[in-house]
Amino acid sequence: MLEGTSCFAADNPEARERLARRLRTPVVRLFVKAVEALVLPGIQIHYLLRKLALEALIRDSLANATRQVVVLGAGLDTLAGRLHHEFPDARFLEVDHPATQRAKIELMHDWLAPGPNLYFLYGDLAEQTLDKLLLESPHFEPGSPTLFLAEGLLMYLPVEQIDIIFAFVSSHHPANRIAFTYMENQPPAGKPGFEGFRWFTNAWLRWKNEPFTWGLSRNEVESFVRQREICNCWST
Numbered sequence: 001m002l003e004g005t006s007c008f009a010a011d012n013p014e015a016r017e018r019l020a021r022r023l024r025t026p027v028v029r030l031f032v033k034a035v036e037a038l039v040l041p042g043i044q045i046h047y048l049l050r051k052l053a054l055e056a057l058i059r060d061s062l063a064n065a066t067r068q069v070v071v072l073g074a075g076l077d078t079l080a081g082r083l084h085h086e087f088p089d090a091r092f093l094e095v096d097h098p099a100t101q102r103a104k105i106e107l108m109h110d111w112l113a114p115g116p117n118l119y120f121l122y123g124d125l126a127e128q129t130l131d132k133l134l135l136e137s138p139h140f141e142p143g144s145p146t147l148f149l150a151e152g153l154l155m156y157l158p159v160e161q162i163d164i165i166f167a168f169v170s171s172h173h174p175a176n177r178i179a180f181t182y183m184e185n186q187p188p189a190g191k192p193g194f195e196g197f198r199w200f201t202n203a204w205l206r207w208k209n210e211p212f213t214w215g216l217s218r219n220e221v222e223s224f225v226r227q228r229e230i231c232n233c234w235s236t
Contacts, residue, residue: 040194050181054151055079057179061147062087065175068146070095070134072165073125073153076104081111084118091117093140095133098122126157130168145175155183155192155212162214166228183215191215 022028036044058069058079067090071080074094084092094101101120108114119139134140148169154162169178183192192215216224 043194050151051079054149054179055083058083058147058149061177062090065145066090066147066177067144068141069093070140070146070148072096072130072148072150074104075100075152076107077151078111079149080118081108081114084115085112088115088117091119091139091141091144093119093121093134093137095121095123095125095130097124125153125161125165129161130165134168142172145173146177148176148178150178150180152181154180155214156210157214159214163228170228182221183212185215185217190217 023032036042058066062069062083069080069083069090069092071077071092071094074080074096080092080094084090094104096104101122105114105120119137121133121137121139123133125133135142146169148165150165154165157165166178169176184195185191186193186195192212
């Protein structure tokens, strides 16, 4: 995981090595911790635990019935890149924005050569439906038991798009599964956001044109899943 992440951290080997050296120095580590404490306390350990939990889940699923993994909005995540060589009998598909995919493919060749069971599908889930993106691709097998991963994605989509994703998962194979993360609605306004967030965190997200549009409270998760007739799912 560390090797792949460091490879994607910059757009050339020299810059990546400089960044890696800086991140190993105590002063820079202290600075990063200070920024985290000011902006969003605990976010680094949250990401680490989330990544470990999702990878363990996917490994367990691949060791059993799953024959296909579809990562939605993968960004520069290294999961499919690392696992597709380890599980050569399974298909791995990443669906993401064309600009992100092109950059990732270019960087990935500096890390490892993609195998024949890893595919990159261009598409913007905010504008295109999942059924169109997948069913029009020759690489997706609708008859294979599939695990869908939507990590750090759903909070940016309108609920209509989210319903389309869940409907697609539940309608194509009885063994399909989905693992997803969601943003928890925070009091007092009941809007999606980080627990313990600072006001300028949301202001920065709005400035970057990445506002959160959808969330759930913890006691709504079970009913949300049941209403969409999804039995095999995990949420964090």
